[in-house]
Amino acid sequence: DGGITQSPKYLFRKEGQNVTLSCEQNLNHDAMYWYRQDPGQGLRLIYYSQIVNDFQKGDIAEGYSVSREKKESFPLTVTSAQKNPTAFYLCASSLSTDTQYFGPGTRLTVL
Amino acid sequence: GQQLNQSPQSMFIQEGEDVSMNCTSSSIFNTWLWYKQDPGEGPVLLIALYKAGELTSNGRLTAQFGITRKDSFLNISASIPSDVGIYFCAGQLAAGNKLTFGGGTRVLVKP
Numbered sequence: 001d002g003g004i005t006q007s008p009k010y011l012f013r014k015e016g017q018n019v020t021l022s023c024e025q026n027l028n029h030d031a032m033y034w035y036r037q038d039p040g041q042g043l044r045l046i047y048y049s050q051i052v053n054d055f056q057k058g059d060i061a062e063g064y065s066v067s068r069e070k071k072e073s074f075p076l077t078v079t080s081a082q083k084n085p086t087a088f089y090l091c092a093s094s095l096s097t098d099t100q101y102f103g104p105g106t107r108l109t110v111l
Numbered sequence: 112g113q114q115l116n117q118s119p120q121s122m123f124i125q126e127g128e129d130v131s132m133n134c135t136s137s138s139i140f141n142t143w144l145w146y147k148q149d150p151g152e153g154p155v156l157l158i159a160l161y162k163a164g165e166l167t168s169n170g171r172l173t174a175q176f177g178i179t180r181k182d183s184f185l186n187i188s189a190s191i192p193s194d195v196g197i198y199f200c201a202g203q204l205a206a207g208n209k210l211t212f213g214g215g216t217r218v219l220v221k222p
Contacts, residue, residue: 042212090153099144102153
Protein backbone atom coordinates (compact mmCIF):
# COMPACT_ATOMS: atom_id res chain seq x y z
CA ASP A 1 0.00 0.00 0.00
CA GLY A 2 1.25 3.50 -0.80
CA GLY A 3 1.07 6.12 1.88
CA ILE A 4 2.61 8.10 4.68
CA THR A 5 3.34 6.39 7.97
CA GLN A 6 4.20 7.96 11.29
CA SER A 7 5.39 6.10 14.32
CA PRO A 8 4.71 5.72 17.09
CA LYS A 9 1.04 6.79 17.38
CA TYR A 10 1.55 7.80 21.02
CA LEU A 11 4.83 8.83 22.62
CA PHE A 12 5.67 9.76 26.16
CA ARG A 13 8.82 11.55 27.19
CA LYS A 14 10.32 12.78 30.40
CA GLU A 15 11.07 16.46 30.63
CA GLY A 16 14.61 17.23 29.46
CA GLN A 17 14.87 14.31 27.05
CA ASN A 18 15.19 14.51 23.30
CA VAL A 19 12.80 12.36 21.26
CA THR A 20 12.65 11.54 17.55
CA LEU A 21 9.41 11.11 15.60
CA SER A 22 9.45 9.00 12.47
CA CYS A 23 7.85 9.85 9.12
CA GLU A 24 8.16 7.59 6.08
CA GLN A 25 6.48 7.80 2.67
CA ASN A 26 6.55 5.42 -0.30
CA LEU A 27 4.74 7.77 -2.66
CA ASN A 28 7.95 8.98 -4.31
CA HIS A 29 7.11 12.50 -3.17
CA ASP A 30 9.83 15.13 -3.36
CA ALA A 31 8.71 17.36 -0.52
CA MET A 32 8.01 16.54 3.12
CA TYR A 33 6.70 18.68 5.96
CA TRP A 34 6.27 18.66 9.73
CA TYR A 35 3.39 20.45 11.46
CA ARG A 36 2.42 20.90 15.07
CA GLN A 37 -1.23 21.00 16.19
CA ASP A 38 -2.34 22.09 19.65
CA PRO A 39 -5.85 21.33 21.00
CA GLY A 40 -8.51 23.33 19.18
CA GLN A 41 -5.92 24.98 16.96
CA GLY A 42 -4.88 24.89 13.34
CA LEU A 43 -1.63 23.51 11.97
CA ARG A 44 1.67 25.34 12.31
CA LEU A 45 4.66 24.53 10.12
CA ILE A 46 7.83 23.42 11.92
CA TYR A 47 10.21 22.40 9.11
CA TYR A 48 9.95 21.41 5.49
CA SER A 49 12.17 19.80 2.88
CA GLN A 50 11.72 20.11 -0.85
CA ILE A 51 14.61 17.85 -1.81
CA VAL A 52 16.98 15.34 -0.24
CA ASN A 53 19.75 16.84 1.91
CA ASP A 54 17.99 20.19 2.09
CA PHE A 55 15.43 21.61 4.51
CA GLN A 56 14.09 24.97 5.67
CA LYS A 57 12.69 26.32 8.91
CA GLY A 58 8.98 26.88 9.12
CA ASP A 59 7.15 29.25 11.42
CA ILE A 60 7.96 27.52 14.73
CA ALA A 61 11.31 25.76 14.26
CA GLU A 62 12.86 26.66 17.61
CA GLY A 63 13.53 23.59 19.74
CA TYR A 64 13.20 21.17 16.81
CA SER A 65 15.64 19.62 14.35
CA VAL A 66 15.24 17.50 11.19
CA SER A 67 17.27 15.58 8.65
CA ARG A 68 16.52 14.47 5.08
CA GLU A 69 19.12 11.85 4.18
CA LYS A 70 16.69 9.77 2.13
CA LYS A 71 13.78 10.78 -0.07
CA GLU A 72 11.44 8.47 1.83
CA SER A 73 12.25 9.63 5.34
CA PHE A 74 12.02 12.92 7.25
CA PRO A 75 12.52 12.36 11.01
CA LEU A 76 11.77 15.15 13.48
CA THR A 77 13.67 15.50 16.75
CA VAL A 78 12.00 17.37 19.57
CA THR A 79 14.85 18.62 21.73
CA SER A 80 14.91 19.55 25.38
CA ALA A 81 15.07 23.19 24.23
CA GLN A 82 11.43 23.04 23.14
CA LYS A 83 9.59 24.70 26.01
CA ASN A 84 6.16 23.20 25.45
CA PRO A 85 6.53 20.00 23.41
CA THR A 86 3.23 18.29 24.28
CA ALA A 87 1.20 18.37 21.05
CA PHE A 88 -0.05 16.38 18.07
CA TYR A 89 2.61 16.19 15.34
CA LEU A 90 1.65 15.71 11.71
CA CYS A 91 3.89 14.84 8.80
CA ALA A 92 2.89 15.53 5.19
CA SER A 93 4.38 14.98 1.75
CA SER A 94 3.77 16.18 -1.78
CA LEU A 95 5.09 16.06 -5.30
CA SER A 96 6.74 19.34 -6.15
CA THR A 97 3.72 20.42 -8.16
CA ASP A 98 0.91 18.85 -6.14
CA THR A 99 -1.00 19.21 -2.90
CA GLN A 100 0.06 17.89 0.50
CA TYR A 101 -1.13 14.60 1.92
CA PHE A 102 -0.93 13.92 5.64
CA GLY A 103 0.12 10.98 7.79
CA PRO A 104 -1.93 9.75 10.78
CA GLY A 105 0.00 11.81 13.34
CA THR A 106 1.96 11.19 16.55
CA ARG A 107 0.69 12.45 19.88
CA LEU A 108 3.61 13.44 22.10
CA THR A 109 3.10 13.89 25.82
CA VAL A 110 5.79 15.20 28.13
CA LEU A 111 5.51 13.85 31.66
CA GLY B 112 2.78 37.34 7.25
CA GLN B 113 -0.32 35.95 5.61
CA GLN B 114 -3.26 35.02 7.82
CA LEU B 115 -6.34 32.95 7.12
CA ASN B 116 -9.54 33.64 9.02
CA GLN B 117 -11.91 30.72 8.99
CA SER B 118 -15.53 31.00 10.12
CA PRO B 119 -17.51 29.93 11.88
CA GLN B 120 -15.17 28.45 14.50
CA SER B 121 -17.80 25.83 15.31
CA MET B 122 -21.28 24.89 14.26
CA PHE B 123 -23.97 22.39 15.11
CA ILE B 124 -25.67 20.42 12.38
CA GLN B 125 -28.83 18.42 12.20
CA GLU B 126 -28.96 15.51 9.82
CA GLY B 127 -30.19 16.64 6.44
CA GLU B 128 -29.18 20.28 6.83
CA ASP B 129 -26.88 22.14 4.48
CA VAL B 130 -23.68 23.55 6.02
CA SER B 131 -21.51 26.45 4.88
CA MET B 132 -18.15 27.72 6.01
CA ASN B 133 -15.65 30.16 4.59
CA CYS B 134 -12.08 31.29 4.70
CA THR B 135 -10.72 34.78 4.05
CA SER B 136 -7.17 35.98 3.61
CA SER B 137 -5.37 39.28 3.95
CA SER B 138 -3.56 38.57 0.68
CA ILE B 139 -4.04 36.44 -2.41
CA PHE B 140 -3.46 32.74 -2.88
CA ASN B 141 -3.23 30.82 -6.14
CA THR B 142 -4.39 27.52 -4.69
CA TRP B 143 -7.06 26.84 -2.07
CA LEU B 144 -7.42 23.49 -0.33
CA TRP B 145 -10.03 22.06 2.00
CA TYR B 146 -9.21 19.26 4.45
CA LYS B 147 -11.25 17.31 7.01
CA GLN B 148 -9.74 15.97 10.22
CA ASP B 149 -11.31 13.32 12.44
CA PRO B 150 -10.26 13.20 16.12
CA GLY B 151 -6.76 11.82 16.57
CA GLU B 152 -6.16 11.45 12.84
CA GLY B 153 -4.35 13.36 10.12
CA PRO B 154 -6.27 15.75 7.83
CA VAL B 155 -7.67 14.25 4.64
CA LEU B 156 -7.82 16.31 1.46
CA LEU B 157 -11.40 16.96 0.32
CA ILE B 158 -11.15 19.45 -2.53
CA ALA B 159 -8.36 21.38 -4.27
CA LEU B 160 -9.04 24.61 -6.19
CA TYR B 161 -6.54 26.05 -8.65
CA LYS B 162 -8.31 28.84 -10.52
CA ALA B 163 -10.09 32.01 -9.40
CA GLY B 164 -13.86 31.58 -9.72
CA GLU B 165 -13.57 27.78 -9.89
CA LEU B 166 -16.45 25.79 -8.43
CA THR B 167 -15.63 22.14 -7.69
CA SER B 168 -17.73 19.34 -6.23
CA ASN B 169 -16.82 16.10 -4.50
CA GLY B 170 -20.02 14.19 -3.71
CA ARG B 171 -22.06 16.31 -1.30
CA LEU B 172 -19.21 18.80 -0.93
CA THR B 173 -18.87 21.91 -3.07
CA ALA B 174 -16.07 24.45 -2.80
CA GLN B 175 -15.43 27.71 -4.57
CA PHE B 176 -12.28 29.71 -5.20
CA GLY B 177 -13.21 33.36 -4.69
CA ILE B 178 -12.82 35.69 -7.64
CA THR B 179 -10.60 38.05 -5.63
CA ARG B 180 -8.26 35.11 -4.77
CA LYS B 181 -8.59 36.13 -1.13
CA ASP B 182 -11.40 33.80 -0.08
CA SER B 183 -12.89 30.35 -0.47
CA PHE B 184 -16.15 28.67 0.56
CA LEU B 185 -17.09 25.10 1.39
CA ASN B 186 -20.66 23.81 1.39
CA ILE B 187 -21.87 20.43 2.60
CA SER B 188 -25.32 19.48 1.40
CA ALA B 189 -27.70 17.14 3.23
CA SER B 190 -25.35 16.57 6.16
CA ILE B 191 -25.01 13.14 7.74
CA PRO B 192 -23.53 12.15 11.14
CA SER B 193 -20.12 11.23 9.66
CA ASP B 194 -19.70 14.84 8.50
CA VAL B 195 -18.76 15.65 12.10
CA GLY B 196 -15.12 16.70 12.40
CA ILE B 197 -12.86 19.69 11.90
CA TYR B 198 -12.64 21.29 8.48
CA PHE B 199 -9.53 23.27 7.57
CA CYS B 200 -8.91 25.59 4.68
CA ALA B 201 -5.38 26.14 3.43
CA GLY B 202 -3.93 28.57 0.94
CA GLN B 203 -0.84 28.17 -1.21
CA LEU B 204 0.91 30.80 -3.30
CA ALA B 205 2.48 28.40 -5.79
CA ALA B 206 2.94 24.66 -6.24
CA GLY B 207 5.57 23.37 -3.84
CA ASN B 208 5.22 26.36 -1.54
CA LYS B 209 4.26 25.92 2.08
CA LEU B 210 0.60 25.98 3.07
CA THR B 211 -1.03 28.54 5.32
CA PHE B 212 -3.87 27.01 7.36
CA GLY B 213 -7.02 28.51 8.79
CA GLY B 214 -7.94 27.83 12.40
CA GLY B 215 -10.56 25.24 11.48
CA THR B 216 -14.34 24.92 11.67
CA ARG B 217 -15.52 22.31 14.16
CA VAL B 218 -18.74 20.63 12.98
CA LEU B 219 -20.76 18.99 15.74
CA VAL B 220 -24.11 17.22 15.88
CA LYS B 221 -27.03 19.00 17.53
CA PRO B 222 -27.98 17.25 20.78
